[in-house]
Amino acid sequence: MPSAPNESGTMSETYVHGYHLRENERLQDQAGALVDLLHADTTYPDGSRVLEAGCGVGAQTVTLAQRSPGARFTSVDISADSIAEARRRVDRAGLTNVEFRQADIFALPFNPESFDHVFVCFVLEHLSRPVEALAILKRLLRPGGTITVIEGDHGSTYFYPDSPAAHAAIQCQVTMQREAGGNALIGRQVYPLLVEAGFEAVSVSPRMVYVDASRPALVDGFTRKTFTAMIEGIRESALAAGLIEPARFDAGVRDLYRTTEADGVFCYTFFKGVGKKGRGA
Numbered sequence: 001m002p003s004a005p006n007e008s009g010t011m012s013e014t015y016v017h018g019y020h021l022r023e024n025e026r027l028q029d030q031a032g033a034l035v036d037l038l039h040a041d042t043t044y045p046d047g048s049r050v051l052e053a054g055c056g057v058g059a060q061t062v063t064l065a066q067r068s069p070g071a072r073f074t075s076v077d078i079s080a081d082s083i084a085e086a087r088r089r090v091d092r093a094g095l096t097n098v099e100f101r102q103a104d105i106f107a108l109p110f111n112p113e114s115f116d117h118v119f120v121c122f123v124l125e126h127l128s129r130p131v132e133a134l135a136i137l138k139r140l141l142r143p144g145g146t147i148t149v150i151e152g153d154h155g156s157t158y159f160y161p162d163s164p165a166a167h168a169a170i171q172c173q174v175t176m177q178r179e180a181g182g183n184a185l186i187g188r189q190v191y192p193l194l195v196e197a198g199f200e201a202v203s204v205s206p207r208m209v210y211v212d213a214s215r216p217a218l219v220d221g222f223t224r225k226t227f228t229a230m231i232e233g234i235r236e237s238a239l240a241a242g243l244i245e246p247a248r249f250d251a252g253v254r255d256l257y258r259t260t261e262a263d264g265v266f267c268y269t270f271f272k273g274v275g276k277k278g279r280g281a
């Protein structure tokens with residue numbers, strides 16, 4: 001079982017997806033398949049200062065920095081190993097507008113109002129106190145600055161052929177993440193979380209990934225290498241936690257792969273929210 005969140009309420013020691021090479025590759029595949037869906041409407045003006053909180057191995061960082069070459073990015077993560085990998089990727093991409101810092105979102109080494117924009121992707125789902133994290137990030141924004149938050153929601157997963165075993169395997173991930181202090185169903189809460197943290201003009205758009213055999217890049221990049229790989233990756237922990245019988249978990253994973261066949265369909269929805277820090281805030 002994952003242990004409880006640490007004192008700062010973060011998931012640094014219990015980060016449910018782990019920090020392994022396979023996880024890095026999964027995040028890269030995920031980023032590649034989803035770039036347009038998630039990023040097409042995100043660009044930052046020349047000269048703006050952008051904080052990327054929880055950059056991980058830089059899967060989004062490269063896209064952000066390429067799409068806004070005149071903006072200056074500061075990308076932070078609590079994991080030194082992830083930062084090192086992110087730095088390598090940014091260097092390999094020939095980007096010079098990103099600087100990295102190892103830091104905890106709950107103890108960021110920046111002055112208030114240091115940034116024009118904040119970007120947070122797939123991070124709140126791992127935090128036990130997401131509203132507090134958003135409020136901290138809001139303090140770092142200048143009045144009128146924006147925050148962009150992207151989160152998934154495993155409850156939005158449906159597929160053909162349907163499979164109770166596949167739903168049970170997915171539920172293991174939801175349960176483990178909840179027991180680690182996070183929330184794999186957080187996508188549906190992006191709007192209320194941003195409002196509760198005090199952001200104004202909050203607007204959330206659902207981004208549905210629809211996959212069938214006519215979209216082979218998504219069949220491979222999303223259904224296989226992102227979603228099913230993620231569920232497959234928790235097998236040992238889910239079994240060790242006694243959440244499911246091995247045969248049922250394996251049948252669930254098999255059925256998720258089954259959705260990648262010629263007649264299969266897979267759907268998942270991400271939620272992208274944008275909010276503004278009020279001028280009087």
Ligand SMILES: C[S@@+](CC[C@H](N)C(=O)[O-])C[C@H]1O[C@@H](n2cnc3c(N)ncnc32)[C@H](O)[C@@H]1O
Pocket residue numbers: 010011012015017027053054055056057058059060076077078079082103104105106120121122123126127
């Ligand atoms: C699923 S990864 C997402 C990485 C990246 N944003 C992306 O979309 O690929 C979540 C990241 O949040 C980081 N993280 C978790 N808690 C954190 C905290 N308290 N402060 C900073 N980073 C944190 C983890 O180390 C991990 O790299």
